[in-house]
Amino acid sequence: MGSHYGVKIRKRENDVLKQQRQSYVCPTCQKKNVARTGYAHWKCGSCGTELAGGAYALSSSVGISARKTLQSLKPKK
């Protein structure tokens, strides 16, 4: 029973590590070059935009607003 919990926690730690190493799309220049520089602090390596995001993953609300910007930039048919 106890070992079951151990596996679950280890899995979650792995996910956090993956999110920390992941690059995120910059909402300013749209390049996937945003890296975690500190606790809840993110920086784009391309344009230098600094972002305050989640502790281990860039806030999803940033991704949603970036996606909205991309959609509005697309020419309408």
Ligand SMILES: [Zn+2]
């Ligand atoms: Zn950028």
